[in-house]
Amino acid sequence: MKVIMYPAVTFDGFISDLNGECYSWISEEDEKGYAQAKARAGCVLVGRKTYEQYKDDFLVEQAKTVIFVYTSRTDQKDNGNIKFLHGTPEQIIKQIGDRGFSEVIVSGGGEVNGALAEAGLVDEIIASIYSLTLGEGIRLFGSYKPKLKLKLLSTAQEADGIVKNHYQVEK
Secondary structure, three states: OEEEEOOEEEOOOEEEOOOOOOOOOOOHHHHHHHHHHHHHHOEEEEEHHHHHHOHHHHHHHOOOOEEEEEOOOOOOOOEOOEEEEOOOHHHHHHHHHHOOOOEEEEOOOHHHHHHHHHOOOOOEEEEEEEOOOOOOOEEOOOOOOOOOEEEEEEEEEOHHHOEEEEEEEEO
16 A cells, blocks of 8 residues: 655645645645546545545545545544544554555645654655745644655646655655
């Protein structure tokens, strides 16, 4: 199972403001690349808070993509292609693989990113680095402090000063 993080991150390391808002600064070009990655994988993994905040978007997406929601709550019921999973990071990735997927796109939030990275489960990171700072917000890895060694596979400058770096996580 290949685990690919696909974050949009500010120059100072935030994936959103303190309220979880990031759509005001994510570019249309970046959204297209993310959509292509989701279509290729067929599924995406998000945390419960991210799911709750963007629930309407995920309900629209579910026709094309299976949305796995990583949650500690056991009372949530699956809804079509929206599947609620709980357990350790290893158990979550195994559950996705057991459903026939060979790749998953991780789409935040910070705590999900951090838990998977700290558990050594992330294989690649495709980070769009935006030329802005927020000063405060939700960090890329939330409250986690994973130690990762990254190998740069490619870099590209996109519109509006966005730099897209594709990394392999060396294990």
